[in-house]
Amino acid sequence: MDALQMKKNVARLAIQHVDDGMTLGMGTGSTSKEFMILLAEKIANGLHVQVVPSSRDTENFCKKNGILLRSIEDVSSIDLSVDGFDEIDSRLRLIKGYGGALLREKIIANASSRVIVIGDESKRVDFLGRGMLPIEVDSFGMQATISALAELASCLGLKEDFRLRRNGSELFVSDGGHHIVDAFFGFIPDPQLLSEELSNIPGVMEHGLFIDMVDCAIIGMSNGECLVLEK
Structure with a gap:
């Protein structure tokens, strides 16, 4: 089974957690998009929800597909947020931010009563750090x-490999106007x-841990099943 079908499978399971009248936090990325496609179908069939988007890409998708948008400033609470992830370990610790929206995604997750993440089995790791850790900097x-x-x-015994993310010939700029350092620790x-120490560095706006x-966490498996991990 290919990755796209696994993403569709986890989106189908995650949508079952959405109830009428909810305020949803919505992530960014290809797996989140599969969830939003199903959400738009549910809305067309009478579901009433409102969505707080984590990025301009998510906002634009919602506008084009009839999904009611709300600013995080205009809602008293977020009932449920649904988002993808880039790495996940057995303790439901994540690395996120490959799509560049980590700051807003973390703000939404922190404001949510419940957080569900969805992805395919290729993102499962025994230890975080297989790939890069995005760090948003001023x-x-x-x-x-x-x-x-x-x-x-150096103090923590990690690799010192840092690369400024680029968008073509220019430095990548997040929706918040910051740059991203991709750290290969x-x-x-x-x-x-590491999370605590990164947050203590002046100039670090947020990081992807x-x-x-x-x-x-709902994880799509190559055999067609979904692995559900609860905290």
Whole structure:
């Protein structure tokens, strides 16, 4: 079974958690898009929900498909957020942000009563750090921030491999106006510690480690089944 079908399978299971009248937080990326396609179909058939988008891409999809949008400033609470992930371990700790929306995705997840993440089995890891860890940084003093990241990596025994994300010939700019440093730390033995230390560095706006934020993960398997992991 290919990755697209696995994404469709997890989206189909996740949509069952949506009830009429909910305020939903909506993630960014290809798996989230499969969920939004199903959500738009449900809305066309009479479901009433409103969505707080995590990115301009998600906002544009909702506008084109008849999904009612709300700003996070205009809602008192978010009942459920649904989002994808880039890596997940057995303790439901995530790396997110390959799509560049990690700051807003984390704000929405933190404001949600319940968080469900969806993805395919290729994203499962024994230890976080198989790929890159996106770190959103302010443009002011960016080289000083990267130097601080390198010093932290050295102190924690992690690899010092940092790459500024680009969009063609230009530096990538997030919806919040920041740049992204993709950190290739290698195996991360203590994600909680790294998360805390990254947040203490001036210039780091947010990072892609999502620790103790997920209530349920739905993972599509190549045999057609879905693995459901609960906190």
